[in-house]
Amino acid sequence: MVANRGEIAVRVQQTLKTLGISTVAVYSDPDATAPHVLMADEAWPLDGKSAAETYLDMEKIITIAHRSGAEAIHPGYGFLSENPMFARACAEAGIVFIGPTPESMEALGDKISSKELAQQAGAPVVPNSPPCDRVDDAVDRFVATWGFPLLVKAAAGGGGRGMRLVNSVEGLAPALESAGREAQAAFGDGRVFLERYIPRPRHVEIQVLADGLGNTLHLLERDCSIQRRYQKIIEETPSPVLTPELRRRMGEAAVAVTRSAGYVNAGTVEFLVDSESGEFYFLEMNTRLQVEHPITEEVLGLDLVEWQVRIASGEKLTLKQEDIQARGHAVECRIYAEDPYNDFAPSVGTLERWLPPNGPGLRLDSGVTQGQTVSTYYDSMLAKLIAWGPDRVSSLRRMELALSQFPVLGLVTNIQFLRQVIRHPQFMEGDYDTGFLSGNSELSQPESPEEDLNLAQALVAWAMDQAPSQQPRIQAGPAAAQNNPWRTAGKLRLP
């Protein structure tokens, strides 16, 4: 059973099916006809709309797992994937949780205890304060030692939620308060702490795999420095800045952390790399499959979900560290329903057109289809486009071409923006850090499509001549969505 939605629920089922395993999907009301449901061997409703009453409801999910006879649960990423209580509940119900043990999730899920653990394993860490909810002595001492700017972070954090950059002492108390509130809302845990701010870092992470028999290895790095609001949007491997020596040291540190946590299954050790000094620091360990795992799969020719399943069923890792050699280069772009030219505001609507590209070296991990409605209930990521090439330049060229051949209409996406970033000279050079997007004002405007404006106007005029009566074909708004016969046909509702 896959306790998730969207592209990851589709991607996990694809591997399960190739392994000859029948799949069970779960779905919320708005997802009733989503691709992850339609491809499943069985699909069970979670009755509700919000994440809290559906994909986050442990009881409902475990009950369905029982009734469907599922032997194991893959949690995907997000939702319950890093929740030790859920992993424990699965174990108590006699269902295999495809992931690490609840104990190592607990030790690594908390950002403060995970840093202590990393330090003991010999990995360098960024200095931090103990948890704090207001400006107290410990906060004053930390500020006196490290100064401003500094970061407020959520102990249970992830994805930039509950995180604030503070530049002055006046900003400290409000930041502690609002980060704590956001963390409480997002994770049910409002604890926050202070961390030294590393300016212009690169975000480089190491994929690890560990079996239950004591074998641990790393699967090289992913450079995830292109971020907006602390969320990754473009990832690539190999990293353009890692020397073989740095790669080896970071790989060894990642394996040491994984071993000392007694970690089993796939995980990711995240590091900050200081662009200026070339030093690296342990940031956190993600105890799940990452969104950006496909680029590792593409350069290594591996299926990480398959290894997750094999490890969870007690198999031994047959891979050896010396066999792990990257072939070529891979880059991933996350396709979001958002407006990059309006502060990345989420966009909702119906995907009137969704026409993904195809070609050599391309892979699309998608959770949507044409005609589907995208709501505000869940994350706004629609799909991930991955391009592989024999070298960095060719994979980036393939990506740039693919992004220019991907028509999506009905809601605003970041596709045009991603293409702008990919073809940016600094990105092409590999010379970027986590401040790249906010520091490049030319990326806040669309790249002069004005040249094509005359042609666009002429074509629209032609379109009006062709089918002026089609407007509006379907009325916008929730009422119209309910009246759409395709949506209601399966539900036996008579007028």
Next chain:
Amino acid sequence: MSQGQLRRQSPASDQVFDYRVETQGETVRVNLGGDEIELTVTAQSDQEGWCRTPDGNLHSFVWAWAGHSLELWLDGNVFTFERVERRRQGDRESPVGGADIVALMPGTVEQILVQPGDPVERGQTVIIMESMKMELSVAAHRDGVVKQIPVGLGQQVDKGMRLLELEEQSEEAASN
């Protein structure tokens, strides 16, 4: 032959233009505010295909209605248009500095920090929303006094929905 007026929606500024179009088979003659353009359109279906411009270049396109907007994808860029209809009497655009604070994106009302009768300053956070798991602060766009708050805690709101209404500005206050 048909003609009309269209508005292009763009982040910078909306542009309104007149068009007249004449289609003969694949040959399309368009007049845009006096400028004549001739295209050869090879439609794959009524909503996608290729066109050749007089310089001989081929361009691919897809278009669709999205609510009241006509969206056109052309060579990797998306353009949004709408038909300009004659305005009814009495309709007017909400002026900048108006009375309403509206939701700029859909989400849930998490906190309401002011009450009717409270004075607010421009830039002051009045409501905190959550959208796609992100916390968003909604600030007052001008100084004023809160007249009413038509939304409640935990309420799901759509983009453009009114979150808070300020008292109408008096003439002197507006000119200050």
